[in-house]
Amino acid sequence: MAILPDSTLGILGGGQLGRMFVIAARTIGYKVIVLDPDANSPAGGIASKHIRAAYTDHGALDTLLKHCAAITTEFENIPAESLEYLAQSLPVHPSASALRIAQNRLSEKDFFTALGLNVAAYTAIESEQDIARAENFIFPAILKTTTLGYDGKGQVVCESHDDLIAAYSQLGTRQGVLEQKIDLVKEVSVVLCRSQMGDIDCFPVAENQHRNGILDISVAPADLSQSLADEVRSAACRIADGLDYCGVLAVEFFVSSENKVLVNEMAPRPHNSGHYTLDGCVTSQFEQQVRMMCGLPAGSSRQHSAVAMWNVLGDIWPQQGEPAWDQVLRRSDAKLHLYGKTEARAGRKMGHINCLAQDTDEALALLKNIQQQLS
Numbered sequence: 127m128a129i130l131p132d133s134t135l136g137i138l139g140g141g142q143l144g145r146m147f148v149i150a151a152r153t154i155g156y157k158v159i160v161l162d163p164d165a166n167s168p169a170g171g172i173a174s175k176h177i178r179a180a181y182t183d184h185g186a187l188d189t190l191l192k193h194c195a196a197i198t199t200e201f202e203n204i205p206a207e208s209l210e211y212l213a214q215s216l217p218v219h220p221s222a223s224a225l226r227i228a229q230n231r232l233s234e235k236d237f238f239t240a241l242g243l244n245v246a247a248y249t250a251i252e253s254e255q256d257i258a259r260a261e262n263f264i265f266p267a268i269l270k271t272t273t274l275g276y277d278g279k280g281q282v283v284c285e286s287h288d289d290l291i292a293a294y295s296q297l298g299t300r301q302g303v304l305e306q307k308i309d310l311v312k313e314v315s316v317v318l319c320r321s322q323m324g325d326i327d328c329f330p331v332a333e334n335q336h337r338n339g340i341l342d343i344s345v346a347p348a349d350l351s352q353s354l355a356d357e358v359r360s361a362a363c364r365i366a367d368g369l370d371y372c373g374v375l376a377v378e379f380f381v382s383s384e385n386k387v388l389v390n391e392m393a394p395r396p397h398n399s400g401h402y403t404l405d406g407c408v409t410s411q412f413e414q415q416v417r418m419m420c421g422l423p424a425g426s427s428r429q430h431s432a433v434a435m436w437n438v439l440g441d442i443w444p445q446q447g448e449p450a451w452d453q454v455l456r457r458s459d460a461k462l463h464l465y466g467k468t469e470a471r472a473g474r475k476m477g478h479i480n481c482l483a484q485d486t487d488e489a490l491a492l493l494k495n496i497q498q499q500l501s
Contacts, residue, residue, distance in 0.1 A: 129420035131155030139200025140167030142465035150412035247306040317400035319414040327424040406433035431482040434489035440470035453499035
């Protein structure tokens with residue numbers, strides 16, 4: 127049975143993704159309770175209720191169970207045990223099992239491989255013996271921690287096997303995965319939603335540019351052949367089906383110089399590269415998240431405008447005051463989204479700007495002009 131407006135939804139995690147989920151849910155007519163330990167949670171500030179407690183706090187979890195009709199998450203590093211506890215009494219999407227796979231890079235790559243999908247060559251690095259066995263691995267390569275790495279954190283490039291020992295020590299000799307560095311042509315991603323009945327709807331593929339390991343610009347639709355775009359969507363759908371997933375799922379891919387599509391990683395939630403859907407598509411990824419957890423049909427994922435999205439970091443903030451937002455707001459085809467964070471820091475995601483146009487070249491030109499004005 128569908129969960130209808132005026133019901134209360136719960137979300138674990140109160141950052142910018144949670145904030146945009148709350149906006150989508152409240153626009154439709156739902157109440158939302160946010161569980162997040164941060165007193166300045168961007169989502170908590172606009173939610174119906176903000177529970178400031180740890181994600182493992184059973185008293186807080188019990189409050190969600192008492193008031194909510196369904197639960198979702200903002201990011202994949204929520205303790206899976208908390209989701210298992212909640213799922214004993216309420217619908218929880220995504221599932222704890224999906225989060226467990228996404229929380230560990232090695233488990234994730236093993237899962238992709240078991241589905242028959244292409245990934246970069248990799249091997250587990252858990253000891254000095256593993257380092258010795260990796261002598262014949264294909265270098266250059268990247269050593270990544272298996273857990274808690276994001277936005278370029280927990281990664282060290284190894285040009286040769288000699289670099290691997292120092293890299294392992296640099297990462298604190300934690301469990302890692304050594305991954306072949308790909309000769310990249312481009313990085314792309316696709317965001318999809320999958321219903322409780324297994325119906326899948328994909329947004330158009332986005333093309334992504336990173337700076338210092340953090341997403342900088344996403345352009346949609348991607349400059350990709352129809353056959354490669356179809357391959358990307360097919361692989362993402364296979365992952366969603368393999369997980370028996372319900373909710374919004376993002377999957378990132380490498381396209382190599384040999385035109386080979388390789389799965390990089392997945393995020394069991396809305397994704398930074400899907401922010402273009404807020405202004406460029408009939409339905410946003412956050413409304414789809416609401417619809418999936420409430421047992422509703424997906425909204426249309428049709429894209430009606432080409433979009434270039436810029437991830438606005440705290441780096442552009444002046445020492446006092448705010449950036450010159452009038453340079454954005456005076457543009458009729460530029461949409462500013464700020465996340466309500468109280469402190470701007472270098473590398474911190476403070477908002478994003480969507481530039482809309484008839485084609486991606488025009489959208490990028492507008493975005494580049496705005497970047498020059500703000501930077």
